[in-house]
Amino acid sequence: MADSLNSPPASTFGTPDGKTPRPRRIATARRLAAEIIGTFWLVLGGCGAAVIAAGTGVPGTIGMAGVALAFGLTVFTMAFAVGFISGGHFNPAVSVGLTVAGRFPARDLPGYVIAQVIGGILGSAAIAALASGTAGFDLVASGFAANGYGVHSPGGYSAATAFLSEALLTAGFLTVILGATDERSPAAFAPLSIGLALTLIHLISIPIDNTSVNPARSTGPALFVGGWALSQLWLFWIAPLSGAAVAGILGRWLFAHTDEDQSPGPIGDTPVEMMVADDRSSVSG
Numbered sequence: 622m623a624d625s626l627n628s629p630p631a632s633t634f635g636t637p638d639g640k641t642p643r644p645r646r647i648a649t650a651r652r653l654a655a656e657i658i659g660t661f662w663l664v665l666g667g668c669g670a671a672v673i674a675a676g677t678g679v680p681g682t683i684g685m686a687g688v689a690l691a692f693g694l695t696v697f698t699m700a701f702a703v704g705f706i707s708g709g710h711f712n713p714a715v716s717v718g719l720t721v722a723g724r725f726p727a728r729d730l731p732g733y734v735i736a737q738v739i740g741g742i743l744g745s746a747a748i749a750a751l752a753s754g755t756a757g758f759d760l761v762a763s764g765f766a767a768n769g770y771g772v773h774s775p776g777g778y779s780a781a782t783a784f785l786s787e788a789l790l791t792a793g794f795l796t797v798i799l800g801a802t803d804e805r806s807p808a809a810f811a812p813l814s815i816g817l818a819l820t821l822i823h824l825i826s827i828p829i830d831n832t833s834v835n836p837a838r839s840t841g842p843a844l845f846v847g848g849w850a851l852s853q854l855w856l857f858w859i860a861p862l863s864g865a866a867v868a869g870i871l872g873r874w875l876f877a878h879t880d881e882d883q884s885p886g887p888i889g890d891t892p893v894e895m896m897v898a899d900d901r902s903s904v905s906g
Contacts, residue, residue, distance in 0.1 A: 649732065655707035656736040657743070659699040660837050663711050664744025667692035667823075668766040668842055671831070672752050676763070689823035692832075697816030704812065712835040713737050713858075714865040718795035721869025722876075724802075737837040745841030760845060767842040767850040768833045768857045776828035780853075783830040784860045790822045791834045791864035792871075799872040833857040834864075 670691035674683045683691070700709040708725070710716045713734045719725035748765070752758050764773075770783035778786075797818040801811040819834075826832045833839040839857035843850035 649729070652707040652729075653732055653736040655703035656710060656733055657740040659703055659707070659709060659711040660737045660740025661744040661747070662699050662740075663692070663695040663835070664741045664838055664841050665747050666695035668745065668838065669748045669751065671766040672748055672763060685827050686824065689820045689827065689832075692823050693816040693818075693820030695816075696819050697812050700812035700815060707733075709812075711737060711740070711837075713837055714791050714835060714861040715795065715798060717862050718791075718798070718865030718869040718872075721866050722795075722799055722872040724799070724872075734837075738840055741837035741839075741841035742844060743841075745845050748842075749845055761847070764831075765842045765846050765850075766831060767846045768831045768839045769850060769853050770830050770856065771853075773849055773853065774828075774830050778829045780856060784856055786826045786829045787833055787857065787860035788864035788867075790826055790832075791861040792868040794818055794822060794834055795865050795868035796872065796875075799868070799876055803876050805878075830857075834861050836861055 667688065670683060671688045673679075674691075675685070675688050676682060696709075696711065699711065703709060708719075710719070710725075710733060716725060716730055716733045716737070720727050720730050745765075749760060752763070753760070767773075768783075770778060770780045774783065794815075798815055800806060801814045802808075822834055823832045826834075836858040839854060843854045843857075
């Protein structure tokens with residue numbers, strides 16, 4: 622989820638020597654491939670942990686906390702692995718939020734969303750193949766980590782609660798992403814903060830609806846479960862996209878680059894040594 626502001630121009634990417642431009646179609650293909658791979662990994666790792674390693678009949682089950690950590694680790698690892706290629710969105714809501722915030726070109730949004738959904742479906746197919754390797758596995762009966770509300774909510778939460786949870790937590794997630802990838806923020810910590818934010822989100826909302834905040838993650842399992850999962854899928858598109866759009870609008874103002882916005886505290890642009898020196902000079906004066 623690298624900052625789009627720091628990415629090379631969308632029209633051409635230079636070769637390693639920085640001299641010969643590469644056709645945009647090749648760069649676009651690589652970006653889309655990175656989004657497919659990253660979203661595949663997110664669904665395989667996160668939903669796979671829920672389906673395979675967190676079942677009640679699994680010895681040494683990782684439980685809800687383990688599933689939450691698994692989702693965070695998928696983003697953390699793939700942000701480092703392919704984030705420099707595509708920006709590491711792996712989530713239609715992230716792409717929409719970054720577009721609204723002016724961090725991502727609108728013309729590239731449809732391709733990213735399609736790539737992410739493909740990755741989510743492929744990840745779900747891989748989980749189905751792995752989970753069915755044990756006798757007695759029933760994909761539909763297991764729930765297959767599909768998102769749901771009402772009787773299909775782990776805690777019996779209503780559609781209204783699920784909608785509020787998805788919109789609110791997605792908005793928070795986008796705010797973390799926009800702040801962590803701002804050019805004034807330490808770039809090396811962006812994948813860690815984003816991965817931990819996703820872990821926290823899952824710790825909060827798995828009991829509500831199995832946590833989506835990602836329409837591609839919801840679509841893959843829903844296609845395999847069918848029935849109720851497909852009929853409830855609308856919420857896990859509309860709510861995250863709505864929350865992301867609101868965060869994108871807020872982010873345009875909150876993360877605006879002006880001289881007046883420099884933080885006077887320790888988390889700012891001014892080196893600590895300079896602030897200490899300024900304090901000493903003001904005391905001595």
